[in-house]
Amino acid sequence: MIGFRVDAAGGALLLLGLTERLASRSGDSLVDWIGQVVVDLVPLPVVEESIRFLGTTDKPALRANLVAGAALAAGLATPGRQHPRGPVVGAVAGAIGLAGYLSARRRLTALESAQDQAGKPILVEDPLPAVTDGAERWTGAEPLFTGLDRFYQTDVNLRSPLVDPATWRLEVVGLDGTRAWITHDRLLDLPLRERDALLVCVHNRLGWDRLGHQRWTGIDLRQVFDTLGVEIPDDTSAVDLVMEAVDGYRQVLPLTKALDADAWVVVGMGGRTLTAGHGFPARIVTPGLVGQYTGTKWLQRLSLVPRGQEIATWVRRGWPRDEVVPPLMARIDHPGTIAMPPRAPQGSVEVGGSCTVVGTAWAPANGGVADVQVRVDDGDWFSAELAENLGASSWRRWRAVLDLGPGRYVVSARCVAADGTVQAGERTPPFPDGVTGHHTLRVRVRA
Numbered sequence: 401m402i403g404f405r406v407d408a409a410g411g412a413l414l415l416l417g418l419t420e421r422l423a424s425r426s427g428d429s430l431v432d433w434i435g436q437v438v439v440d441l442v443p444l445p446v447v448e449e450s451i452r453f454l455g456t457t458d459k460p461a462l463r464a465n466l467v468a469g470a471a472l473a474a475g476l477a478t479p480g481r482q483h484p485r486g487p488v489v490g491a492v493a494g495a496i497g498l499a500g501y502l503s504a505r506r507r508l509t510a511l512e513s514a515q516d517q518a519g520k521p522i523l524v525e526d527p528l529p530a531v532t533d534g535a536e537r538w539t540g541a542e543p544l545f546t547g548l549d550r551f552y553q554t555d556v557n558l559r560s561p562l563v564d565p566a567t568w569r570l571e572v573v574g575l576d577g578t579r580a581w582i583t584h585d586r587l588l589d590l591p592l593r594e595r596d597a598l599l600v601c602v603h604n605r606l607g608w609d610r611l612g613h614q615r616w617t618g619i620d621l622r623q624v625f626d627t628l629g630v631e632i633p634d635d636t637s638a639v640d641l642v643m644e645a646v647d648g649y650r651q652v653l654p655l656t657k658a659l660d661a662d663a664w665v666v667v668g669m670g671g672r673t674l675t676a677g678h679g680f681p682a683r684i685v686t687p688g689l690v691g692q693y694t695g696t697k698w699l700q701r702l703s704l705v706p707r708g709q710e711i712a713t714w715v716r717r718g719w720p721r722d723e724v725v726p727p728l729m730a731r732i733d734h735p736g737t738i739a740m741p742p743r744a745p746q747g748s749v750e751v752g753g754s755c756t757v758v759g760t761a762w763a764p765a766n767g768g769v770a771d772v773q774v775r776v777d778d779g780d781w782f783s784a785e786l787a788e789n790l791g792a793s794s795w796r797r798w799r800a801v802l803d804l805g806p807g808r809y810v811v812s813a814r815c816v817a818a819d820g821t822v823q824a825g826e827r828t829p830p831f832p833d834g835v836t837g838h839h840t841l842r843v844r845v846r847a
């Protein structure tokens with residue numbers, strides 16, 4: 401039999417908890433640091449599988465495993481016999497350690513929310529008018545703008561870096577080596593404008609909500625370079641734009657593509673400065689690319705370099721070098737699947753009588769949504785009613801009234817884009833190009 405020393409396990413917990421408590425005072429975390437090393441060492445398929453399995457709880461689960469694993473390893477690996485009072489001493493030490501660990505986590509969360517509270521409304525000279533698409537009154541419709549509390553977050557690191565706006569600078573480096581920088585205050589003083597756009601994570605699955613629609617505030621890339629007197633060459637074809645972040649994240653886009661796709665430096669969402677989790681003080685948003693290719697958060701440097709010289713964080717991890725675009729998609733939001741985070745890829749619901757299905761659809765890389773089609777079982781596809789079109793970068797709400805007799809049905813939806821592309825029915829996993837397939841809902845109509 402292998403011996404397990406409770407005193408050693410408790411001692412390990414005590415050490416870990418106290419270290420964590422100490423580190424949290426300066427906003428650091430030993431557990432997150434170890435977690436990062438683990439995530440970086442684990443092969444891509446394993447990471448993908450755990451995201452699929454755990455959804456948005458992948459990070460808390462990793463932390464819990466690390467803490468439990470440390471205690472288990474110490475208990476199993478410590479040689480020698482345990483003192484008769486070892487279990488009691490170990491249990492007490494373990495409890496103190498856990499309390500220290502939990503208090504450290506609370507402290508880290510408090511630091512992050514303190515930064516978010518310090519966020520302020522952003523003044524824009526020409527604010528966009530309030531928009532509506534006419535679907536406000538549809539029961540079960542997804543809100544047109546995703547609330548910040550519900551807006552998904554995807555990070556390579558376990559925790560958002562907390563950036564001090566007083567010392568932060570955005571550095572801009574030209575092809576000829578010219579360097580200039582701008583402070584957060586001055587960035588906010590530039591002529592900012594607003595734009596509505598979707599942000600989609602490539603890990604978004606059928607029916608999931610790893611995407612959000614928001615009103616962003618920012619300034620065009622070109623204007624940032626012009627303001628700082630850093631030249632953008634006339635011929636951009638042989639130039640890459642490198643976007644580097646505080647957390648070590650790095651993204652590379654061909655400059656021509658970044659400019660054509662209206663990449664911009666974003667300082668706010670929903671009318672306020674960015675939250676810690678969404679990239680405070682500044683990030684890039686390029687409509688029409690998936691988040692990991694466009695959404696560099698906690699931006700600290702933009703540089704122009706000869707093409708092909710720099711490699712992006714995601715490419716180093718095995719993702720395609722060429723930009724991935726969000727697959728066009730129609731999602732069923734009601735009845736059934738709404739408010740189930742993360743959304744189940746299949747919904748099942750019971751309804752009595754006729755049934756109105758409400759959803760959202762998006763095709764930001766294909767010119768926007770031209771049509772949403774619905775079918776019952778293997779029946780013919782028919783067009784749903786569409787809310788007003790707010791542009792290719794926004795999503796589009798839709799609904800369809802189904803008249804069904806008693807029985808069981810499978811309702812599917814698909815998106816048809818403005819460029820004629822029809823959402824594929826074949827299912828593919830998120831890696832490497834994002835999921836395809838139809839979102840479906842199982843419906844049971846009672847007699």
Ligand SMILES: Nc1nc2c(c(=O)[nH]1)N[C@H]1C(S)=C(S)[C@@H](COP(=O)(O)O)O[C@H]1N2
Pocket residue numbers: 551552553554555556557599600601602645646647649677678679690691692694695696697698699
């Ligand atoms: N610095 C930095 N930027 C980043 C990431 C990151 O881990 N670090 N994650 C990217 C990914 S994978 C996505 S999908 C979007 C998510 O943006 P959000 O968390 O604001 O929704 O940010 C991108 N930008």
Ligand SMILES: [Mo]
Pocket residue numbers: 554600601602603691692
């Ligand atoms: Mo992502």
